């Protein structure tokens with residue numbers, strides 16, 4: 001696994017040291033083990049995982065490096081992209097917010113085994129995290145993949161961002177419709193779209209990293225109580 005991760009990554013211009021590639025390969029073993037007990041990912045084939053989980057997560061590295069400071073990854077699941085980014089940038093503090101307790105236990109076990117001492121796991125819903133004074137407005141950068149449509153994601157992520165911060169949304173096909181449907185949420189939450197980046201995975205899948213910029217304070221009433229952002233999207 002380590003060598004195909006490295007060759008696929010390097011072909012896409014991603015340079016990591018040997019320890020990082022080894023840690024990513026070990027993470028995949030841990031995901032597979034846990035996946036036999038509870039559902040972490042529908043992907044089971046190694047080649048698919050390399051491309052659709054690891055390479056996809058790592059595509060944000062360049063953008064990430066241009067946005068310094070503490071990262072918050074929302075709805076990390078098996079660790080995509082949060083734990084993968086933590087492996088690639090072991091010096092950079094990162095907090096993973098995940099609603100499901102057993103996934104949090106898994107993420108903590110991974111961090112301990114892989115020696116990622118800069119990583120913290122918070123077992124909470126994004127709506128709760130956004131109301132926690134220790135977390136609200138704390139992060140210059142929030143990431144999320146496959147968590148919610150952009151309008152919902154804005155309500156989850158923007159309260160956690162410091163003013164001037166960026167929400168980086170990993171999106172696939174259909175992102176244009178999500179952008180169109182998020183105009184009202186962006187308006188209400190004092191945010192705007194930055195320049196997004198388009199990528200193609202080696203298998204041909206289209207990916208888009210959308211940048212949402214926090215331009216002013218997030219009104220106190222957001223995020224609404226758990227469940228409301230998806231029940232009545234802004």
Ligand code: SAH
Nearest residue numbers: 075076077080098099100125126145146147
């Ligand atoms: N980011 C991962 C997992 C996506 S699945 C990946 O791309 O592979 C969505 C994950 O978000 C699940 O693990 C689910 O438990 C978690 N989740 C769903 N709603 C959430 C919320 N409101 N706050 C935090 N986590 C949530």
